[in-house]
Amino acid sequence: MQGEDAAGSAGRRAIVVGAGITGVAAAIRLRRMGWQVTLVDRAPPGDRGAASFGNGGILARCSIVPVPVPGLLAKAPRMLFDPGEPLYLRWSYVPRMIPFLARYLSYGREGQVRRIAAALAGLTGDSVDEHRALAAGTGAERFIETGDYGHLFRSRAAYEKDGLANAIRAEHGFVPYEVDRAGLLERDPALGEAWTFGAIYPDHGWIVNPGAYVAALAEHFAREGGVVRRAEVEALDGTGRVTLAGGAAMRADRVVLAAGAWSARLAAGLGLRLPMESERGYHLALKNPASRPAHPWMVGEVKAVTTPMDFGIRMAGIVEFGGLEAGPSAAPPKLLRAAAARIWPGLEWEAEEEWMGHRPVLADSLPAIGPIPGAPAVVAAFGGQHVGLTAGPRIGRLAAEIAAGQALNEDLSACDPGRFR
Template identity: 50%
Template sequence: MSRTVAVIGAGIVGVSTAIWLQRAGHEVVLIDRKGPAEGASHGNAGVLASCSVVPVPGPGLWTKAPRMLLDPDQPLFMKWGYFPRVLPWLLKYMRHANAEAVRTRARAAAPIIGDSLADHQALSAGTGAERWVVPGDYVFAYRDRAAYEADAFGYSVRREHGFVCEELEGAALRAYEPALGEQVGLAARFGNHGRITDPGAYVKALAAHAVANGARLVIAEVDDLVRGNGAVTGVRAGGETIPCDAAVLTTGAYSGPLAKKLGLTVPLETERGYHLELWEPSAMPRNPIMIAAGKFVATPMEGRLRLAGIVELGGLEAPPSRAPFALLERSIRAAMPGLTWKHRVEWMGHRPAVADSLPLIGEVPGLKGAFAGFGHDHVGLTGGPKTGRILSQLISGQSPNIDLAPYAPSRFQ
């Protein structure tokens, strides 16, 4: 049965949901406060990071984090005035910094992100956005073998889910990636990954395809959902009530206030992420490279090299800090000595970080027709298409071939 569905949020998760809903025969209203791909879906690293089943909090973070916060060459920053506000979330988040929690998260994340390249190819087929989806490798670069072996636990967890890397050293490393300097002594190469060569343009093209196929695009802030007899009957946005039979919340780091109005108390924070784009660089890596020491990815994109990563805790309102941009530039100069470029572009945005590093995907308890699809941490682009397909199936009354319990919106209630 065809339904009218309001999709709140036009990033990769929302746009993916809209397209899969249309393919299932539903009418879609796509609502965003700024328009498609104006947030993290524009500024991300562009990697389809299927092997990224290992979350940020892991064994040893309790002892590493304080030192990282005090070292300007480490990729962790804090707006100290925000610390009292972030502390309750931070304590919940750090409870997951252990081996058992990492394995639990990996088991839950793998079905969402583990086949991302194929998921994006299926999503973009026939939309005109296919041209930005490029198969390739995902490479982790280390100073030396000792630095690589310090990450042994993470690689063991990846192997448990079928992600096995090839180690490259010496002449093999130089032949594979001549853009890297001598400071990089070892690389771990994962095949069967991919990248999006212009994430913002890609998501905008997907949204344009949805609109061309009948979706209504509304640029407005959503204030609340309209309810009747325990079910969603509409959405209030921009002073207008938009009738609908179901609504999906896919607003990433900005989902907290509306989720609360739906009765969900979610331990959600923003991990402020940064990118630095180097246009017309003198050298370009062949595939995305995670510079492990700096926890950022250097991704070849159309006309530029994008450096994206860093974690800063500082909320949604504060302006960008200067230190993360400086660290990105220092780090790429160390990894690729002699690199030059014509001009640079800076960006800061917001990743939605739930305390257990897993998204909320599913129907909101107590309100029929209300669905959640947010909280994808560092893998929103990677997991967006699969999440959208799952949400479309749920709204269509189908049972996805996946255990949805780890993503249950009710799990924090």
């Protein structure tokens, strides 16, 4: 077992609830500190039902601007009724959504956007290094690619139109270099003629198979003495007791709650009610395409990200509010398929695969990291929204350090789980 700080940790027990990227990262970090760790989830790590399986795969260091921005509130009604826009609502779910949406959109004022972006920059800025450190010496290393992250536009004027987001990214050190049509074609020869300008952010990364990556990390955790347990968690208490479906119970000195979109239900059992919803995300996998880009693209006009992966290209980028219970909708994959045709007219591929999963989003677009009020043994580590994969290793590491009682050298007050009380 690798030892980061095993002194004084021998015999201490931790339970990590949730085997996505954040939970696996927390479990590995605690194990490296010498703790006895059990990782619990109803599905195996890397399962296709998890957000860590189906995300866009990009380690998007510069993705610090939240979805609610000035002007979104005015545009939201039109977007909801336009099938060509990437925002969807399950209308049967609307009555339950209204309080959350009102609060969510209220954070779109410029001052709030800048505050949120500053907190997100602290969590995403070193994401490539965090992933490398987490995966070092494991079979997961081979899934990490590094390189540029391009934002694709029809013109330079289209890029400049998003002035606030560009300015915020620049304030946090993310300044792109520009490429023209010829430079774009060197990176992606299949791009349609409409695309003439690229803003390229260097020093990013992506995971070429997110599900296999998380599974490989969990396999390493088990080889190093960690325990992976398939079970559904029904309840927690503040002292470290975890109740499983069927009535069985486990107990530990510390519990890390990293159950993604399902975390709010478990936190509510501890007396912490959070304004949190599932942003149902979709992806479309284009398998064995005739060509693929050299690096990921964000294509704002079609509201999609495209990532080269080991099977081909993954397209993602839809937001649908519809809760945790309803099945997939038909419209989002159609929109992604149409986006592919606009980005790469004439590109052919052998097969497709559609996916829908649940991004955990709190009303202010920031995660919950830290002790849960009134539950001293439980540490929150959830709410990564669109940057869950990007920030997962860092959030998991911070949660592990908090659980282990280590002093942190950064201010996490913006992510305090009790901030909505």
